[in-house]
Amino acid sequence: MLFEYVLKTSKMQEFVNLDHYLKDAIEKSNIKSGKLLVYCPHTTAGITINENGDPDVKRDIIETLNQVYPIHGNYKHFEGNSHAHIKSSLMGVEKQLIVHEGKCILGTWQSVYFCEFDGPRTRKIYVLVEAI
C-alpha cells in the first residue's frame, strides 16, 4: 500500500523525525511482515537513518556537511542551492526497511529522518508498505 505524507520544515536545514509516519503507514496497511520504502521526491532534501538520542548528533552532521560542502561555495547553478543538491545525493532519497511483527526493524538508537537542506518548505514523502 502506498501512502503520501506532507510535512512542513521550519528551518533552512534540519532533520525531521519520520518514525510516526512509518508507524502510521504500517498500521493502516495492516501488514505485519514485509518491507517499507521511504521515498523523498525532492532534489534538495534526502532521507537518512541515524541517532535519535542526543540531538547534537543531528547538529554535528548538518554542521560538518556545511563545512565540507559550503552553502556559499563556488557553484554555477543559478538557484544558488547546489550545496543542498550535493547533500541530497550524499544522503540519498530512498531508504528500505524491514517490517517485522508489525513494526520497522530499527536499532535501539536509530530513527528515520527527512533531511531538509534548502528550507523552510512544504515537502512530501511517499511510504510504500508491502507484505512478504
Add this chain to the structure above:
Amino acid sequence: MLFEYVLKTSKMQEFVNLDHYLKDAIEKSNIKSGKLLVYCPHTTAGITINENGDPDVKRDIIETLNQVYPIHGNYKHFEGNSHAHIKSSLMGVEKQLIVHEGKCILGTWQSVYFCEFDGPRTRKIYVLVEAI
C-alpha cells in the same frame, strides 16, 4: 522481470540520464504497480537521483566531489582511481523506486543518473521490476 542494459560513457566523469531505460523496463514488464531497482555492478561508478533541469547541478556535484575527494590524492591503490571508488560508495550503486500507474514515482525535477567516475568505459546496469 530482470533487464540488463549496456551503456557507453564518453567522459572521465559524467552523469548519464537513465530514465528511458527505466521506462523501457517498465513497459516490457507490463507492470503497473510495484517497485523498480536499478543496480550498478561497478566499483568506480554509482547511481544517484537528482536534478534534471539545470545541467549545472550535475556539473556542481561532480566538481565539488573532485575538490573534496581529489582525483590525484594521497592514495595507495595501485590503479590510481581511488577517488572513483570513494565516490561510488558515497553515491551508492543501487536505488529503489516506486512504480505507480505504469511509471516510476519521481519528483518534478528528479531523474535517475548513472554516475561515471572513471570513464570513458562501456558499463552495464541491471533493472529489476516487480509487481506488488
Add this chain to the structure above:
Amino acid sequence: MLFEYVLKTSKMQEFVNLDHYLKDAIEKSNIKSGKLLVYCPHTTAGITINENGDPDVKRDIIETLNQVYPIHGNYKHFEGNSHAHIKSSLMGVEKQLIVHEGKCILGTWQSVYFCEFDGPRTRKIYVLVEAI
C-alpha cells in the same frame, strides 16, 4: 526469510566482507530468484558495496573519509564519535541486491562490506531474502 548475524569487529575502523553471510542466507532460504536486503541496525557503522581485489581500496576509502570528516573534529556530541555517525549516514545502513540463479548479482570486483567506524564492537546485521 529473515536472518540475523552477529559479527565482531577487531579495529576502530574496518570494512568486513559480508559475502559469506549473504550466501548463507540465500542457501538457507532456498530462494533462487528475488531480492536480498542487508540492514545494519547501528548508527556508527554502515553497509557499502565496493572493490574486493586490492585491499588498499578499502584503506583509501577509510583514510580519505578520516581526512574529510576528522575523528577528532569540532563536534558537540558528548560521546565524541560524531565522525562515525556522519560516515554511517554517508555509506548508508541498507543495501538492496538482486538474487538471480541462487546468488546475488555482483560485479566482478564487488563485495558487500560492513563498515565499522567506531569499533571494535560486537555488531549485528539483518538479511532479508525474498522470492519474486
